[in-house]
Amino acid sequence: MKRKRTYSRTTRQALSILGNLIRLGRMERGMTAQDLAERAGISRTTLHSIEKGAPGPEIGTVFEVAALVGVPLFEPDIRTLAVQDKRLSEKLALMPQSVRRVKREVDDDF
Numbered sequence: 001m002k003r004k005r006t007y008s009r010t011t012r013q014a015l016s017i018l019g020n021l022i023r024l025g026r027m028e029r030g031m032t033a034q035d036l037a038e039r040a041g042i043s044r045t046t047l048h049s050i051e052k053g054a055p056g057p058e059i060g061t062v063f064e065v066a067a068l069v070g071v072p073l074f075e076p077d078i079r080t081l082a083v084q085d086k087r088l089s090e091k092l093a094l095m096p097q098s099v100r101r102v103k104r105e106v107d108d109d110f
Contacts (some may be wrong), residue, residue, distance in 0.1 A: 007055055016053035018066065023051040027071030040065050 037047040
């Protein structure tokens with residue numbers, strides 16, 4: 001039997017906020033749920049899940065729907081996003097390829 005994934009309060013709240021922003025953006029643009037779902041290439045059920053803040057839909061789908069209704073995810077300016085992405089890629093290139101757990105010596109001298 002598959003275990004149900006649990007999420008922190010912070011994660012649940014962030015999903016709810018994003019879902020509400022997407023719904024608000026859709027409504028401000030005068031789009032029906034069906035209109036947006038068709039434009040995003042998803043079902044109305046998936047859109048409903050996104051707008052309710054469910055953790056199930058794929059992140060790429062959620063980001064696409066947010067972009068379609070004008071919800072800024074990081075920066076509203078695409079050039080700023082490109083610069084930030086490049087900087088992060090450069091920083092990651094300088095980091096080690098993997099992270100290893102540090103073995104700690106047990107100090108059992110009492």
